[in-house]
Amino acid sequence: MTTPDSLWYDRGMVRHLTLMVLKRDGKLLLGVKKRGFGMGKINCAGGKVEPGETVREAAIRETFEEVGIRVKSCEKVGHVVFRDLYFKGTPETDIMHIFLSEDFEGDPVETDEIKPEWYPVTDLPYSKMWGDDEHWMPEVLRGNKVDAYFHFNESDTFTDFRVDVIPNECIHRFRDSDFGFPEDRDESTFVTRTAARAVLIDKDYRVALVNATNRGYYKLPGGGIDEGELISEALHREVVEEAGYKIEVLCPLGFTHETRHKYEQFNISYAFLARATEFVGVKLEEDEAEDGFELQWFDNIDEAIKAVEKVDTENIVYQGKFFTARELAILREARRVLKERYGQ
16 A cells, blocks of 8 residues: 555554655665664664654654754655564564655764665665665666565565555546535645556456446446555455456556545545456445446447546536546546557
8 A cells, every 4th residue: 555644653563664765966875773673784764653743754753863864855655565574573564654855954974773874876785785675676766656565474584575666657636626616625634545446458458347327427446455455456456346357467557636625535546457367256345336336348448438428427426526537537548558559
């Protein structure tokens, strides 16, 4: 899951951690950990999220405390889920939120935590860093955002991992004003909700949409990303639940961003082109069944787009107006990709 940095977290059974990648003039600021967990390893500045902090606030605070750098601005570039990582003899799940900054001030100073040093990005000391770094760090340095998972064993080595690149291009942004609704809420308090959605095709390039028969609109198979869940995991799970198919992901399409004042939410949908491989049966939630979810296949992408374009947006519920505009934007992007890559 790409966890919104605007949220506050309870630690519970999951520890939320931060990492600040500081980049300047083709170099990264790393340092030898002098004490505590990971002592002796070379790493970026970072640490745990304290109660009452956002992950962004924690990343900035930890960076100043550990290396004396004041971060002026930073961008969240992904997160890594560590499962069964042994901390003080107990396996736990950690979520590390990764930030990148090239906008900071001050010179690095050695502290009780870290002895800092600048390293060329082309020659990073991966052999002395945590084992996961060499798998996700190159993607971040290439300008991508990452969604990664590492499963550890008791010897602190990982037995399984996956690094997914997050769709990084915005397909479209939607706001209440686009549909004639007022924007009268304080957006600084809005919660971010993330989702994964698929433009689902079969071997003949037919396109599937979920028809909400009791609501009067269509939607792409997909839905919300659970906490601690990778985007790819959510995509596969949601498509099975709503469409009943296992899938092969062909490529990312980008993301859409919705600002919904009625629900005080930002909604980010990561979209993918995917091929149906095996039908295993739908697993609808109660509210989805009440909305009359039915999978409907169209002969091609143009027919799917025409069906969504015919939705009576004047007489559907609030969220249906957003759904219709969002799915049209994603389907049109998928049409471009299908034409360029597959000649469809």
